[in-house]
Amino acid sequence: MEELSPSSSCELGRREYWNEFYTTELENFEDYGDIGDIWFGKKNLARIVEWFQNHGIDKCLPVLDVGCGNGMTLICLVLDFLKEDVKSSSMFCKREFHVIIDKGTYDAICLDVEHAEKKRKQYINQILNLLSSNGYFLLFSCNWTKEELLLHFKDFMLQDEIEVPSIGFGGKVGQTVTALVMKKHVSKHIS
Numbered sequence: 001m002e003e004l005s006p007s008s009s010c011e012l013g014r015r016e017y018w019n020e021f022y023t024t025e026l027e028n029f030e031d032y033g034d035i036g037d038i039w040f041g042k043k044n045l046a047r048i049v050e051w052f053q054n055h056g057i058d059k060c061l062p063v064l065d066v067g068c069g070n071g072m073t074l075i076c077l078v079l080d081f082l083k084e085d086v087k088s089s090s091m092f093c094k095r096e097f098h099v100i101i102d103k104g105t106y107d108a109i110c111l112d113v114e115h116a117e118k119k120r121k122q123y124i125n126q127i128l129n130l131l132s133s134n135g136y137f138l139l140f141s142c143n144w145t146k147e148e149l150l151l152h153f154k155d156f157m158l159q160d161e162i163e164v165p166s167i168g169f170g171g172k173v174g175q176t177v178t179a180l181v182m183k184k185h186v187s188k189h190i191s
């Protein structure tokens with residue numbers, strides 16, 4: 001099986017890197033049945049499914065997984081939560097989404113060191129545009145703390161935090177992943 005690790009963290013900010021990465025993943029799937037990488041692990045994927053199950057999300061409302069990679073997040077949601085209620089034809093032609101999930105995509109965008117600032121602003125404006133006024137934005141990051149993300153996403157308000165295990169090192173306690181649920185401030189819609 002081919003090696004998929006990046007040779008430097010900045011590669012994760014480049015489109016060519018991801019094109020190559022998922023081409024290799026597809027080949028590995030076709031050749032070996034390997035489902036590929038689940039970013040931040042199966043437990044965090046399960047936490048997303050659990051959040052949907054516990055928050056009375058209407059199964060008919062559209063969900064977007066931004067930067068979906070190999071699609072495992074949506075596959076697990078369909079299998080474990082949406083099940084027979086999924087209406088595939090209506091999921092792909094929406095301009096507004098009730099839930100937007102980001103697991104590792106904002107992190108990747110921020111690693112494009114040359115264009116990070118511009119891309120971050122574009123990304124945040126896109127999320128503002130795509131999220132319905134009462135919708136939820138689930139953001140999983142391994143590069144930013146809760147405080148940093150809330151500074152970046154000023155036009156959003158924190159709704160909830162998905163609990164992830166803490167780790168201790170050198171007398172300090174922290175998390176390897178930050179998982180926030182945000183909503184838009186009322187009247188925030190960029191055109």
Ligand SMILES: C[S@@+](CC[C@H](N)C(=O)[O-])C[C@H]1O[C@@H](n2cnc3c(N)ncnc32)[C@H](O)[C@@H]1O
Pocket residue numbers: 012013014015018019037038039066067068069070071072073102103104105106108109119
């Ligand atoms: C760390 S992977 C996470 C994939 C997926 N969300 C998951 O949980 O498995 C980062 C994703 O961000 C996407 N990505 C990176 N830079 C992007 C950009 N500038 N615009 C859109 N997507 C981007 C990549 O194609 C990739 O799917």
